[in-house]
Amino acid sequence: MAVVYLNGRYVQAERAKVSAFDRGFSYGDGLFETIRAYAGWVFGLERHLGRLKKGADQIGIPFEGDAGAWRRVISELLRRNRLQAVDASLRLTVTRGPDVLGSLLPPDAPPSPTLLLVARPLDAGIAERQRVGIGAMTVHWGNPFNPLQIKSLDYLYNMLATAQAKSEGAQEALFAGTDGCVIEGATSNVFSVSQGMLTTPPESSGLLPGITREVVIELAKREGLTIHEAPVPLDALLTADEAFLTGSLKEIMPLIAVDGSTIGKGSPGPVTQHLQKCYRAAVEQERAQVGAGSV
Ligand SMILES: Cc1ncc(COP(=O)(O)O)c(C=O)c1O
Secondary structure: OOEEEEOOEEEEHHHOOOOOOEHHHHHOOEEEEEEEEEOOEEOOHHHHHHHHHHHHHHHOOOOOOOHHHHHHHHHHHHHHOOOOOOOEEEEEEEEOOEOOOOOOOOOOOOOOOEEEEEEEEOOOOHHHHHHHOEEEEEEOOOOOOOOOOOOEOOOHHHHHHHHHHHHOOOOEEEEEOOOOEEEEEOOOEEEEEEOOEEEEOOHHHOOOOOHHHHHHHHHHHHOOOOEEEOOEEHHHHHOOOEEEEEEOOOEEEEEEEEOOEEOOOOOOOHHHHHHHHHHHHHHHHHHHHHHHHHO
16 A cells, blocks of 8 residues: 655555645645656755755745755655665655635745655656657647746646647647747657757746756766757757657657657667766766765
């Protein structure tokens, strides 16, 4: 039976209770992070907690982002769910907590946040999709979707876009702006590669600043690759040599087709594959460096 961590306690998922007046439930008034654990090692935890803390500060929800404390909670949750030795997906949700139903305004009383951490086995299909690549479908619903660029609980359009993409045989939805440029995926950021040069849409396009995007930009620079944060017109993406998507669970996912039109050779390209290896090396490096000091 799954165990979750709710408001400081480990409880059976079936017994976990959140108030019917919780503002996360009523208004999407909260934030979340999705983080990948590699056989017990949570990659990029400081970055994820940093993004969550920044968003929480922006919208006035108290959140304590101490990485050491969270690492201990995560280890214990993985252990209780027998997920220490496998790859797992963690989701940390923080809401403003309960208030009297019916008020769209933030409550007058100081927030009493709800904090929920769940751990699940990683989707077993990710590894195969990383090997062969995936197709995406564009949705043209305009921009911006996320004016504060925070990972808020409001994922209605991301979810509907993903469902639409899946119903048409694609794995991911790509949001395109009215200017014809690609902004990001429903649960990913996007990169194109042409003549060995990488381009990814800039933060000013309204995207969610992905942790994996940040790591990949650093890795690409370290590898001596040229990388531009610049608008990516859909046409340019379609005619790129290679493309890939990034996300904490999917890491670097080769994007081999968009709207049924093949990108490059229609298989994961060499730059994408090289960065996939670099990413895994970065995970191991962090485990060796940070992990050694934290256990
Ligand atoms: C809209 C959106 N953009 C980008 C990402 C990638 O973010 P990260 O690399 O932090 O997982 C996600 C992840 O879920 C997302 O939902």
